[in-house]
Amino acid sequence: MTESQSVPRTQPTARTCPFDPPPEYKTLREQEPIAPMTFRDGLTGLLASSYDEVRAVLGDPRFGSNRRVVRPGDSTTDESPLPPPAPGMFIMMDAPEHTRYRRLLTGQFTVRRMRQLTPLVEQFVTERLDAMADVEGPVDLVRAFALPIPSLVICELLGVPYADRERFQRDSAAMINLGTSAEAAQRATVSINQLIHQLVLTKRAEPTDDLLSDLVQAGDLTDEELTNVGTLLLIAGHETTANMIALGTMCLLENPEQLAALRADPTLMDGAVEELLRYLTIVQFGPRRTAHKDVELNGRQIKAGTTVLTSVVSANRDATHFPGDPDAFDVRRPNSPHLAFGHGIHQCLGQQLARVEMKVALSALFDRFPTLRLAVPAKDVPMRDDMIIYGVHALPVTW
């Protein structure tokens, strides 16, 4: 092999259609499902693109989330000690540290508890739709609907007082880069972290009936841990759901025969939510794992210290697991397990909440505005091409 051939590829990022992953992934899945690659920061490692490989890496505890922070040019098999994650940042931890935090939280996000939230989600959805109906279109569906819903729900879950919710909403819009610079997004994140820190102190002094108060009372977490856990839940539960609602709406509007089928038979909604999750898979650049031991994976040797980028976007278009045309959006597709929420011990904690929010929001939106349509050509919708969470920066709609 010559020098030039051994230079690994970079991650495919150029989409040719707003709903499809970069086309290189199809070739990678078929020809090199685990391929050498160079990350943006110069780190070299591996890119897993097929369903089986992605699932195997994410489900294998020998691959950890406490990833090495490597400078450009550093070896992937550098065996220097791993920097510890910040207290409470459990998504970057492995067992048993991760287990301790996860167990404190899973009881708050069970299927039953999240279904019990349905009336509350319906109330927020109705209020936002009423506000939309009071104005003449076009409106930006992201600001008017898709972002406020998860934001209000997470405020309610965490127990953010009403007086602070406006600041919270404003900061969270800035945090996810809605018309703001990276610096402003960073400032908003700090502001939210401060707000949650204050909230932790308040709940410690005067517990109320909410998740944060439960955590304060149930565990032995420090204020710093609680603040980071709260911030993490907020960020994780926010940008993702907002983008699934907005991009999901765009996808349904651009596939009118699918939308018509869904309208004709509302029992298809649960399956449609799963298909939207699979088809749109908005976690577009990851997740990333690091081998903590030498691993043999499907016949390939992976050395300890190697970072593997798993592409759930690509895995969810793998024809071996999604027979027929995996690139077709089909609300009647048999419900085969997708990887949109990841796999393994870090699989999305809030996935049952996301399902409830998507189902309620999308059903009510299309019920309320039967003539809902894009107010600009689809090609002019600003896509979040370079953001970790894919979606739309804005979605101008009218009715």
Added chain:
Amino acid sequence: MKVIIDEDKCCGAGQCVLAAPDVFDQRLEDGTVVLLDPTPPQALHAQVEDAAVRCPSSVIAVVK
């Protein structure tokens, strides 16, 4: 069919409850799996196998 669970590995994602609600539940306090029926009837076998495949932390084993 006999269903065996390794509760210690459970990460509380709730996939089993969605796939086979008559066989699996989640404990109220910490969301970990509760096996409602270790020997489910034939009619539920496909659901249980689906739950075992979906489980993100490989908690569910099925013995036939």
